[in-house]
Structure formats: structure tokens, C-alpha cells
Amino acid sequence: MKHQALIMISTLLFIAAAGHAMNEDSLLMDHLPGSRENLQVESEEVIVKKEDFYRYINGGAELYLNYGFKKLAKRNYLFRGSHQLKAEIFDMGTPANAFGVFSYSRDTVNIDVGQGAQYMGGSLIFWQDRYFVSIFAHQENEEVRRQLDQMARYISDAIGQRGQLPGIFDAIPQESLVPTSTFYFHHHAWQNRYRYISNANIFNIDENVRALLNKYKAARQPHYLMMLEYPDEKKARKAYKKATGKLVPRLRKEKALQDEQGLWMGCDRKGRLLLFVLDAPGREETFYLINRAAEKYRQIN
Amino acid sequence: MTIKKLSRREALKRLGLAAAGSFLLGSLPGRLFAQAHREKSRVVLIRHKDLTDGSGQVNRQVLASVFDRALTTLTGKSQVEEAWRRIIQPDDVVGVKSNVWSHLPTPPELEELIGEGLRGVGVKKDNISVDDRGVLDDPVFQNATALINARPMRTHDWSGVGSLIKNYIMFHPRPWDYHPDTCADLAKLWEKPMVKGKTRLNILVMLTPLFHGVGPHHFNKKYTWRYNGLILSFDPVAADATGLRIIEARRREYFGEKRPVSPSPHHIRLADTRHNLGNAHADRIELVRLGWQDGILI
Incomplete structure (x- = not known):
């Protein structure tokens, strides 16, 4: 009887923990736009483990790990049936670390999204609160650029709050x-x-x-x-x-x-x-x- | 307060610039390098203005022509077949270590040309493999008697640049083991049994190098340019050091000021001074410039 009770408690704890993790994963993913007219989600992934992150970023992961990387949610999209887009949101743990990654990546600040943003040649990056966000288009044109801008504003609204730097x-x-x-x-x-x-x-x-x-x-x-x-x-x-x-x-x-x-x-x-x-x-x-x-x-x- | 002048030499020394500066700028005394005993390394830099088109597509015919010329020049042979025979024997098992980074991979056209050259010498098709991330599980690489190392040069978030030396990181099951001190000791990879003493040719692809990176994937086409070059050498360190000088020069040209590659790509210098893999200092490199000279930057 005691043994069965232990198994039941363990099972309940496991389910609760898994549910919590799934909830946190989906919360981060929910910051990214879902499928809509002209924009289809092709694939999505949440990355937490260091080894998976190394494989994903292919060599550049060390930079993010040194800035306290916690978690990444990413979605690949097809825009208007032909343009491949990628949106990634990195939970960096603190606003300072999110700003740090942004300050490493930017050369300028030229658009008004989040707490600092840069658009350059099909790449839009910004930071807000404890998040660093990157939206990337493999091929750029004016329509794609507008789409990246819309997606960035969607994500910024989804994050909502702003972070305080030290x-x-x-x-x-x-x-x-x-x-x-x-x-x-x-x-x-x-x-x-x-x-x-x-x-x-x-x-x-x-x-x-x-x-x-x-x-x-x-x-x-x-x-x-x-x-x-x-x-x-x-x-x-x-x-x-x-x-x-x-x-x-x-x-x-x-x-x-x-x-x-x-x-x-x-x-x-x-x-x-x-x-x-x-x-x-x-x-x-x-x-x-x-x-x-x-x-x-x-x-x- | 008394203000004393600090001599430039003292400042350089104090800032640790002496060693790095001699390597990066090629203007400081060679004696600063601990190893001066090796012979000079020959590096062939060849360029052609039509090697890529406006969209970065490779012109295979031009690539074949410049590759053959670079190989004959490097080996000192007059015919390309002789040049291949100088480095590869028919019974060799050859792994061609390429690089599949999606934004700037080793051009497939170059991989094909290497394959043709190897088969031309008489190497069996089954004894040739082109691979990157799967090398540890690839039977040809596991049994290789010879390696050819070919990859594009690019800036890199952690090692400073993606180099020929770094290209062997996939011969280790946990690449991140080599990350301490921003990849300072990558040259140790070249001591691994799967690799040691097997590399017959190093090809640093400089067709559209990446000289600066932004974003999580460190790529933006804006920071590539049509350099249209190949660098060939038997010495990976000398080839990398030459490529790095070009990247540094392009950064100076583009940004209008000295903007060091960051983090410091010191794994190239340390491959020379700490690991004796080859020559990093310009004074120890015999650079042969062939072909298109406009905008050569070196």
C-alpha cells in the first residue's frame, strides 16, 4: 500500500513538472506569431539543453551561454508561399543580458521596436525585457521587410513589459x-x-x-x-x-x-x-x- | 601631477600588442615569435574577377582553371596531373573535409573538382568521401590515409574566424571542449589520430568571405564581398594567417578605421607559437599572388 502511494505521488509530481515545463515552453513560443493569411508556420522548436543549443547555433552558442542563455523558441515560416522566414526569441534571464547580446550584434539602431532594434539586409533584431529577438529572411524585398517589421511588433506586444537595466x-x-x-x-x-x-x-x-x-x-x-x-x-x-x-x-x-x-x-x-x-x-x-x-x-x- | 610620456613600444608591450600586432599587422619584428626555426611556408593566393557572378554563384569553368593553376604553382609541377600525384597516391583513402555551414558552405563545385582530381590520380571512388559533421562515423574518414581540408573563411562569434585549423573540430565528439579561451588551442585537434600527419592540401575558400557578423547566426550578405580568391597551402596556419590579413584589411576598408576581429582569432597565432603546427607570421610565409590583382588587400 505504501509502495503504491509512493508510485502515485511520484507520477503526479512527474506530470506536474512536465506540465509546468510544457507550459513555460508554450508561453515562450506564444510570443511568436502563429499561422495566418500568407504566413504559414512550417516548423517550430524549443531549445533548452546546452548540447541541443550548440548543435542549433553551430559554433556561436558560446556567446549566448556567456550571456546567461536560458531558453530559445523558434519558428520557421513560409511567407506568400515562397519566402522562408525565421523568428527566434531567446530568453536571456535578465534585461542586461538581453541588451548585451543585442549590443554585441548591432551596428546601429535604426527602427523603433522594443527597447532597441536594428534592421539590416533581411535581418531584424531587437531586445525587450529579458528577451533578445531575431527575425531573418533568406531573401529580402520591400514586402518581406514590411512582414518582418509586423512580426517584430507582434512579438514586442506579446512580450509586453519593458526591462530595467542596472x-x-x-x-x-x-x-x-x-x-x-x-x-x-x-x-x-x-x-x-x-x-x-x-x-x-x-x-x-x-x-x-x-x-x-x-x-x-x-x-x-x-x-x-x-x-x-x-x-x-x-x-x-x-x-x-x-x-x-x-x-x-x-x-x-x-x-x-x-x-x-x-x-x-x-x-x-x-x-x-x-x-x-x-x-x-x-x-x-x-x-x-x-x-x-x-x-x-x-x-x- | 607629473605626467610622464609612455613610449609607443612600452605601450604596445604593456598591452600585449606586441605578439598579436606582429601577427595581425605583419609589421613588428619576427623575433617576437618563439619559433623561428621552421622553413618558410608557401601560400598561393589566386583570384579571378569572374570566379563568381553578381549573385555569388560560382563559375565552375573559371574555378577549375584557377584551382589547377594554384595547385601546379604550389607543388612546382607543370601539369595538373603531376601536381595531384605529388600529393596523393592511387591507393590512398581520402577524406575531403568540407564545411556545410548553410550561409557559406564549401562550394560543391570545388568539392567536385577535388573529387575529379583524386579520381584522375587513380583513387577509387569508394575510397573518397566528402563530409563535414559526419566524419567520425564515415568509414572513409575512419580509414583515411590522406585528408584534404577545404572551407571558406568567415568571422565567428567565438573563435574570431572560422579557419582551416578550426575546420577539424568535427573530428572531436564534443566540439565545445575546444571552446575555452575563445578556442585558443584548436591546433591540438591536429594531433588526433584520425588527423595527425594526414593532411595533404589545405584550401581556404575566399570567394565571398564574411568579414563581420550580426544576429544569432552571425550572417548577413551585406558583410560579404566578391573577393573571388582561393588560398592553397600545405601549411594550414600560413593559409589561415594570410586569409585573416585579408579579412582585417577588408574591415579597415569597410569601417574606415581599425576594427579588430573580435574575439581575437588568436588560435591561429597560437597554432604557431604554442603548437608548432605551422607559420603564422608574414615573415615566415612565401606568398605567391596569381591572377586578378585589383582589390587584393594584401
């Missing part, structure tokens, strides 16, 4: 900032995105560190501000010591140095925030970025 985003100095250049990451492989810094993890960047790379343009000189927010001051101090040691130890004392080409590098730490400026046109610009970011960060904390 406070460090509000500390970015805005003057001379190149629009849409802010790139969010937490793996050191991306620190070279705009300008080579190092192949080594000299800033101790990991999944617990919020890293922002911003591009500025003043006096026709592109320069960069990296902002790193560590979980605590001790870790920030350790990273500052390591980074300045690998870069130029004199930075610890002097905070800014000029190279023979006249460009400036600066590095400083304020609490758990580490600030690194590279290729600035002058000492003034270097200290402006460091001090302004530190000041804004202090105000929000």
Missing part, C-alpha cells in the same frame, strides 16, 4: 558618446571589441562583473571608456592592481599617461567601479570621462 548604465558620460556604441559584456574575450587591449583577462572580468565599453569621438579622435562594476570593493581593488600592473604600473600613481603618438590612457578605481580610458586625445578628456563616470555612479548608489 544602475551602471546611468553612469555613462553622455558628452561626445558615439550613439549606440555602448556594449555590455561579462567575458574578457569582448574587451577588444573596439580596440585591441589584451588577450589575457587583465581586468578579472567574469560573469559576476558588469562591463561596459563605450566609444567617444572628440577632436576626430575615437577613444574608449571601459566601466567595470565588481561585486565588491576587494575584487575591484585586486583587478585594478592586476590591470595596472599588466598595463603600466605608473598608472597607479599618475592615473593618466601619454604615449609617443600623443594619445592618453587613464585608469582609476572608485569603490567597486574600475574605469579605464584608452586613446583619448588629451589629458582633459581622459580625466573628464573618469571623473564624470565616477560622479554619476556615486549619485546613483
